[in-house]
Amino acid sequence: MQDGNPLVDFRFVRKGDERGFPSFTCTVPVPSNREIGGRWVKGESLHPYPWELLVQRLIRHSALYLSSDNWIRLGVTDEGHVATYCAVARKSVDVFEVAIIAVSSSYQGRGLGRDALADAIRCARAQSARDGVQAQFVAYVDTRNERSARLFHDFGFEPVKRLDPDRRGNVFVVWALK
Template sequence: MPVRFRFADKSDQSRFTSFSCTDPVPANRQIDGRWVKGSQLHPEPWALLVQRLIHNSPIYHDKDCWIRVGVDDETGNLASYCAVAHKGNGVYEIAVIAVSRRLRGLGLGTQALRDAMAVATRDAVQRDLNPVFIATIDENNRASAHLFASFGYQLIRTYEKDRHGFVFNLWARR
């Protein structure tokens, strides 16, 4: 399946709201006599968080932040989404990376990360900087940890549990 990577533009806004990178949210239900929200029963809560971020993404592209999308040439649908932020001094954060749920397992995560890092590297060269890449990944997200490790990222820090119960790891690549 051919995918074309490009900067997001205004025409992508409606695609963001319909982009699905995880399984649907289970229905609310009673467990031991107590109602539990379906989102709390989801097998990949970090993926729900990412999906919510994508659904509410503003379209932006400036010198310090951008979104790269992979577009399926056959359907015109979003195949992948990757937000990158230049944090200063050549540090680039891969802030969000996701692949369409229906296209998982085809190597699009690898392609999207390669594309994002290539764009950031070109940006660093234009600024006469040496790029350093970082990413914050939920500690339970084994697929992302494996992807970033395959690109030479290393786990450098584990954060305390946040107010939503998430524990994130900081990964870096020089």
Template structure:
């Protein structure tokens, strides 16, 4: 189990160096004429995580999970009290820790946020690249279900009731 914290300024350097895919950068494909990657959704999430400059403040939440080696997982979410809707914007697991169930642990941190702020009867959603089978599996394990496709992403959600 990871040691979770709300990201602060002291976490900036860890976030800016976070690697959740190999290689940790895209490559230029001469035939295609643009930057490519074998797992483009991983590269996109990695770039998203690296771009954040904590701290963030509610209704935004950026949580970082550490193991004995360092930063192992990240959860980014936004809550809208007026709509009763929360969006998990990113779940990222360090490449070195892949396959250890940390995505599920990160998703569980969303529930921690919901409890801490007494957010009941909320729809919690995530947008998942349709090719990202690992994310679909982690969200399925956390009782999320596929709802629809929107802007090229699969939208998965669940109703949060403590």
């Protein structure tokens, strides 16, 4: 393995990797639909970590991030399991958005989120250096997602703007690496 993590090898996504994305799991299962107060409620609305469901759904439909300006880095175990997933979108010649970062449920709690973020930043900096610019980084974090906020904070990101609620009522904060 490389880059100091004995658990995974970080690499760009390869042809065929996307076949495993529909089964990628990074959160607890969706609760069953149920009746509450005389009305039926969808299980998704009862999920304790709705932002994780959104991330999992985006990973399972990853084609959006496969283009010349966007890329995906995976952390893959010796057995071929995808342990981490990090999608980066190049927003301009020098601005990179960490669009998705996730650790498979089976590998959480081992520092792999930190390692995946470090790997993505290293790759983006190398790409921007080839273009003769200095990379800048942003991320959009759901206000309820304390783990991601802590990860980005520990990396030196700072919240720079709170956005208005989206159509589902989710509120995101834009974080930038200082």
